[in-house]
Amino acid sequence: MRKNVVGGFILAVMTAVVIGLGNLFGLDLQHVALLGTALGAVIGLVPDRAPWERVVGFLAGFAFAWIGFALRAALLPDTDAGVAVAAIIVLVACMAVSVATATRLPLWAMLVGVAAIVGAYEDTYSNAPSLFLHESPTAATNVLLAVALGYLATAFLGASVFANRAHETAANGTSASELDPAQDDLVSEKTL
Template sequence: MKGYFLPGLFLAVATGVLVWGGEWLGLELQHVALLGAALGGATGVVPDRAPWERAAGLLSGAVLAWIGYALRAAWLPDTSAGRGVAAMLVVLACLLIAFLTNGRLPLWSFLIGAAAVVGAYEVAYTAAPPEFVETSPTALTTVLLAAAFGFLATVFLGNTIEEERARERGRYGFDDEPDAVRADPGEPVDDTARGPFWERALR
């Protein structure tokens, strides 16, 4: 736990600086700083896949959510049905890309990116859907900037957390790896033993 203090302190300071600096620069970061920093920090701290793969998933999910708003503004009616169709298409697109990358870009990181944009932009979009072209780029870039600060603050904690969890499993006698995965170094490992794709993508 001691290793968490410095990255956590950096994340807290970075969030405060984002709010103050955003106002000074004329950016509306105060409304999305904590949201973006928290979701970016969560993406950085989860010890699943390489950091660039997690970051790519978050960015892709954010862009897909932005495209969902574009569909709502251009073609879909501003009703519960229209919003439901847009949400369904965004989630399906996230799932499709995670599938095409064979889980290298984890599905959970896509969903975090999409949630960041929805949390930052839904209220502004609902207030003025025709102003999508003018308002959406600001919302997208500001929440991603905040997420980038959060990600950088915690990305180096992943290995520490993974090591701690391994020690905990050994201490309490837990063993979450199947026998086929724990093969001898000289034997080929059957990756299907880790379970179907959708389970691996959500890890």
């Protein structure tokens, strides 16, 4: 319990640091501070897979969504159908990577990466699709900085969260196999 309080306090401080860095360096970080640190905390806290697998999954989803914006800007019509086609391409790419890696790169982490860039850039893109090459790198670096600080604030808590759940489950009489994150994958050998 104490670790969770400390982790939450560190996360709140990191969110303030992101906003402070934005003010100090003239960056537009206040719009993505909470989004980025919260999503980084999710990557750090969820005790599924190794930390590098979660981070690489996040970055893969982030990259796929950024490519989705590039497709919208360059090739697809600026209509609901164009947005839908880009979304389908991004989600299929995430699913394909998850399946190709036998879920070593978890789908959920990729979806968090998609959410990060979409949350940080969709409004800006909608206002000026033609400025994709100029505006998207700024949005990407801003939210990635916030995500990194959120991840760093909570990464050390992931194992304790899993241990707490194991303790709670043992107290409730649930078997240990029900705690195995590999048993809970969206795509597993059983569903294929």
